[in-house]
Amino acid sequence: MTSMFEQAVGAQKEEELDRLRAEIEQLKLTQSNGSGEPSFIQIPVSQIMALRLPDNLKQPRRYFDPEKLAKLRDSIQKHGQVLEPILVRRAADGLYETISGERRWRCCIELKIDFIPAMVVEMIDETALEVALIAHLLSEEISAIEETDSILSLLKLRLGQTFEEVKQFLIAIKNYQSRGDGAELVEANGDKVAIIEAVLEEFGLKVSSFVSNRLPLLNLNPQIIEAVRSGEISPTSATLINRTPEQHQAALIEFSKTATKTQLQEKIDHLKHVEQSQRINPRDVVDNSGIIMPATQPQSDDDNSGIIMTAVPVQERIYTRLKSIRRRKSLLNDQRVQEHLAQVDSVLEKIEAIAEEKGISLS
Structure with missing residues (x-):
């Protein structure tokens, strides 16, 4: 039974490959x-x-x-x-x-x-x-998210199924190939298996790897993947935003529409520092016993992107800003910038002297 099924799939797969290659040749416009x-x-x-x-x-x-x-x-x-x-x-x-x-x-x-x-x-x-x-x-410029989305759209058309039906059938094929599960369903739909394998193979993919590595790409937060599909943000920005807490994602999507990838990354880095600093409010007072005395009024600020920021400790602000400056080589070539950095270096030497005074090792 299995051998006959595989032979049938193989023959139909070759037909589908020939069809797809012919269409690709047409697209060369020659x-x-x-x-x-x-x-x-x-x-x-x-x-x-x-x-x-x-x-x-x-x-x-x-x-x-x-x-x-x-x-x-x-x-x-x-x-x-x-x-x-x-x-x-x-x-x-x-x-x-x-x-x-x-x-x-x-x-x-x-x-x-x-x-x-x-x-x-x-x-x-x-x-x-x-x-x-x-x-x-x-296209050589297509991202993995766009490619995955487009392949599913192509399979949806070829199979006459919904996106969800295509995904579930792909999972069923993978389970059949790896564990032998669901043989009745897969073997009864050999023509569809042939179409799927032919399309994936034309783009260097197999069912198992597509299910394991590509389908999860579409598990981004729904509002993020929809922003990609609607053309509002890039797939790269979507991946970055998806790693942030959900309460910030809507504002970051809006910010990303007009921001560069670098600006978005800096915004996300800033958010991380803010969240870390929230463990000890910058206005909290630490008494001589080391007990944290909460501030009477927590400080907050709106950075005009819709993201509510609490005050960031000065050391975190300095670290973030210096990190951003280091990445701009053209800025570092400016003599005025070098003079100001020399002043920063001098201030750091004074801080190191205080550490030495207190017996604190910075190495």
């Missing part, structure tokens, strides 16, 4: 129209828009890294045009919708380039999304 000339036309940038899909079908790409967009924009500006055609479909209202190449189109808008080369194809919603997903998955 087809000819029969005359030896590229089968693309120049389309007014103003007549193009992002792929529009019904509510049950989600666009695969929503977050566009500003730095990578800037590099692409500079490259297009240098050449004065887009060299690789984008893939679009003609919509019912006469406009063109991007299936592959949305970043190039967005850069043309910013650069006020009037026309862009494009291949025009006829595609229904499901096919357009499927091709867009494959194009997204082929």
